[in-house]
Amino acid sequence: xxxxxxxxxxxGESSDTSRSESDKTFGALRSKVGSRSNDVAVIGSSIQxxxxxxxxxxxxxxxxxxxxxxxxxxxxxxxxEGKVTAGVYAKSxxxxxxxxxxxxATERVSVHVNARVQGNIIAPxxxxxxxxxxxxxxxxxxxxxxxxxxxxxxxxxxxxxxRTKSGNPAKxxxxxxxxxxxxxx
Amino acid sequence: xARLDETERHVVLDLGAASTSMLALLGQCRCRVxxxxxAHFGGIDRLxxxxxxxxxxxxxxxxxxxxxxxxxxxxxxxxDLPNYxxxxxxxxxxxxxxxxxxxxxxxxxxxHYSERDMCEHPGRFVPTADGDELVDCHATxxxxxxxxxxxxxxxxxxxxxVLDRARLLSNGMQEFLFxx
Numbered sequence: 001x002x003x004x005x006x007x008x009x010x011x012g013e014s015s016d017t018s019r020s021e022s023d024k025t026f027g028a029l030r031s032k033v034g035s036r037s038n039d040v041a042v043i044g045s046s047i048q049x050x051x052x053x054x055x056x057x058x059x060x061x062x063x064x065x066x067x068x069x070x071x072x073x074x075x076x077x078x079x080x081e082g083k084v085t086a087g088v089y090a091k092s093x094x095x096x097x098x099x100x101x102x103x104x105a106t107e108r109v110s111v112h113v114n115a116r117v118q119g120n121i122i123a124p125x126x127x128x129x130x131x132x133x134x135x136x137x138x139x140x141x142x143x144x145x146x147x148x149x150x151x152x153x154x155x156x157x158x159x160x161x162x163r164t165k166s167g168n169p170a171k172x173x174x175x176x177x178x179x180x181x182x183x184x185x
Numbered sequence: 186x187a188r189l190d191e192t193e194r195h196v197v198l199d200l201g202a203a204s205t206s207m208l209a210l211l212g213q214c215r216c217r218v219x220x221x222x223x224a225h226f227g228g229i230d231r232l233x234x235x236x237x238x239x240x241x242x243x244x245x246x247x248x249x250x251x252x253x254x255x256x257x258x259x260x261x262x263x264x265d266l267p268n269y270x271x272x273x274x275x276x277x278x279x280x281x282x283x284x285x286x287x288x289x290x291x292x293x294x295x296x297h298y299s300e301r302d303m304c305e306h307p308g309r310f311v312p313t314a315d316g317d318e319l320v321d322c323h324a325t326x327x328x329x330x331x332x333x334x335x336x337x338x339x340x341x342x343x344x345x346x347v348l349d350r351a352r353l354l355s356n357g358m359q360e361f362l363f364x365x
Contacts, residue, residue: 118226126208127208128203128205128208130204130205130309133202133225133226134222135222135225136250137250138208140214140217140218141215142215143215
């Protein structure tokens with residue numbers, strides 16, 4: 001099947017193919033987060049959220065989130081400290097931390113080196129860097145991706161949306177329960 | 186790899202680690218890729234230490250991604266993982282894989298054959314852009330004894346997949362293709 005097998009201990013292949021325009025966007029996001037930019041909301045590493053998290057702005061998660069995450073038109077970054085046990089729906093998803101659950105993105109999912117992802121990925125573009133740990137499936141059939149995303153969008157539209165209660169778009173997080181970290185004795 | 190029909194949908198099971206190059210290569214076809222990464226997610230130890238009997242197939246089942254309806258495997262990449270599994274563990278794993286595969290499915294494996302020793306951890310093989318060559322990008326210097334499974338041993342371990350063809354590679358590994 002393959003012509004030859006070589007051994008090398010050069011630490012791995014170049015992952016230039018995965019460093020596309022979208023990754024540059026994520027790179028730019030990283031630089032903004034430290035200064036608490038207006039562009040990116042941040043869930044800090046001491047925050048734990050159980051429930052549905054929805055919004056219309058870019059978000060970086062460094063804490064623990066369990067439930068569902070819906071950022072239909074925005075970019076979600078799961079930072080190195082972030083642990084997400086949830087079905088995630090976003091425009092683009094970048095993972096540096098840990099996720100358990102399916103990842104749906106209408107544009108791209110990027111799994112960076114040292115990230116740990118368990119679940120299925122459904123997105124038109126997927127990149128997984130060498131050194132990332134992934135267990136699950138990746139749909140690479142464009143027709144199947146389109147079908148799965150359409151189905152997901154429909155089921156999301158059927159859900160009651162917190163935004164309709166006030167008539168205003170949700171600014172940040174709705175339906176969430178924030179649990180402060182346990183104090184050490 | 187070049188023989189994958191680009192017009193048909195394929196379901197591929199990769200028992201090794203996710204690789205950018207492999208995804209790029211498979212992305213040329215209409216396919217779904219299931220990645221088990223047995224080495225990193227503890228699959229090898231769990232399979233090798235599971236008690237014979239029902240625990241072994243249960244362990245094998247738990248190592249594979251969740252089963253999806255109408256998506257049976259056409260192609261299975263075992264890489265060099267069979268070298269790190271006992272024959273009982275390998276047999277349980279491949280029986281479970283076969284239950285989820287289409288008739289005629291192909292399984293690919295690399296067996297340490299010429300050398301007495303092998304790296305202590307499974308390799309992380311990535312294909313070159315043309316798909317004709319594999320590079321083990323995580324080769325380490327620490328080694329353990331290689332089981333050097335004979336074709337007969339492998340026939341038992343990979344059952345119900347049967348040996349289709351084999352060839353010796355320039356690095357001393359033997360490449361096997363099995364068919365269901």
